[in-house]
Amino acid sequence: MIAEAAPAPPSSPYAGLAPAPGTGSARSWWHVVRFVARHGLLRWVALGICLINAGVLTMRGAPWRGDLTWLIDFVPIGLLAVGPVVAGAAALDMARFGEGARHVEGMRFWRSPAAAVTYAYTIVAGGAYVLTIVVGAAVVPPVHVDRFAWLAVLAQVLMLALFTAVGTLLGRAVSAVLAGILAAVAVLALVFLTSSRVESGVALLYAGGSLVPRVGRGFDGGYLAVQALLLAAMVTACLVIRPGIARAGRIRAAEWAVVLTAGSLVVVAGQAGPDDRLARTNARPTDCAPVAGVTVCMFPEHRRVAGEVRRELGVVLEAARTHGYAALVPARVEEASASYSPGGPGTAAIRVEAELEGQAPSDEGLVLGLVEPTHCTPWDLPVAEAAVSGAELSEEYFADLDRLVGTWLALVDPDAVVAGAGDPGPPLLAPQEAARVMEQFRTCTYDFLAGPG
Secondary structure, eight states: OOTTSOOOOTTOGGGGGSOOTTOOHHHHHHHHHHHHHHHSSHHHHHHHHHHHHHHHHTGGGOTTTTOHHHHHHHGGGGHHHHHHHHHHHHHHHHHHHTTTOGGGTTSOGGGSHHHHHHHHHHHHHHHHHHHHHHHHHHHSOOSOOOTTHHHHHHHHHHHHHHHHHHHHHHHTTSOHHHHHHHHHHHHHHHHHHHSSOOSSSOOTTOOOOOOSOOTTEEEOHHHHHHHHHHHHHHHHHHHHOOTTOOOOHHHHHHHHHHHHHHHHHHHHHHHHSOSOSEEEOOOOOOEEEEETTEEEEEOGGGHHHHHHHHHHHHHHHHHHHHTTOGGGSOSEEEEOOSSOOOOSTTEEEEOOHHHHTTOOOOHHHHHHHHHOOTTOOSSSSOHHHHHHHTOOOOHHHHHHHHHHHHHHHHHHOGGGOOOBTTBOOSOOOOHHHHHHHHHHHHHTOOGGGSOOO
16 A cells, blocks of 8 residues: 555664565555554544443443444444544644654555554454444344444445545644644534435534434445445545645646545535435335234334333323223324324324434323324324424314323323313313214314314
8 A cells, every 4th residue: 555655764664664675565464553543543543432422322221222223323322522523633644653754745645644643443443333334233143234224334434534634634733732633623513514314415513423322224236326426535535635845837737636525526416415314215114013903013123122112102002991981092003104194084193203212102192192183184284294393283273182182191190190280181072072073083074174273
């Protein structure tokens, strides 16, 4: 890789980066990685990445378990800490290793000292990053692997390469301590500015970082491919810049052309690139089992909480039957997702987001899922999206929804339905009235959902 370099003076730390004459390319790569790991901060960076990612993965009860897509999107929450650590350490190592190595800075950029440090950090730090994902996936083996999962992970590793390249750029420009500080601050600002989803286009460092389940969503290969190319272009741009090195005019112009091209691509892709990093899938809940005479289907990714949810759901369904409210009980219950809203005659929905975080199934949450007509479209939006968007669902709808939920909860546990001190809560519905409202919800014929009013 850098074997063609002129021999470095014995006093130069860069001398250890030059492989022995005649060694093969694979051996050269290993030599570079081993040298930077032994004499630099790379080992501590890899350990830091493992610790940061481990802390991230244990947040909120590790709800990603069993869902590989969510795991890959959950780990990047730590990039806000990982980025400055990688960039700062790379800047310090570059400043140290680059002392007395100016005579080789004029080499082709992919064989330069900065490239050597970038390669080493990408391999070792990236390996530590990927290792945390592999360990996370082994905790609860996934039942489904998205076909573009590898591309999503590759994009995140390239983000680490970009953090490193920024660090090496500053490490060649200023003193070691100042370079470390500036690199950490620069990458922190870069993460803040480019890691949020944009309305139409590709955000350079957007990697998910989501606390929301990914069932029903899959990676968009086009978005990730463009993002990976942008990251590679930015890494190249950082490496071709040679602070303080005399260059021929045409070579300098070509290098700045690379930098301007990379920057332009990032800007253009941010305005006119693929719209969404995730695409809706046709995933349906296929893990089905009978519960109190009702078929209950959940997503296989959530099988670790399925037993507890089904047990509590059985209590809710039996309570309705026992007290003469059998009309409330659906023939089938299916878990909803980001892309699937079950509903209609005979079918009800449940969500299990809180349960994935380790919380016990909530009777109120289960009943609300069974009752709420999220599949209905009173105008151009389903009920759930209309409520969030601020559309004017009628007060009567919310009143009947509260009464229906309150009635069912009272059947499960009469003592638990207390709206507040001195407030008995909404009046309970008689079996016939509850059956009427429920039927209108299921068939989307409820009058108060006709329009925004």
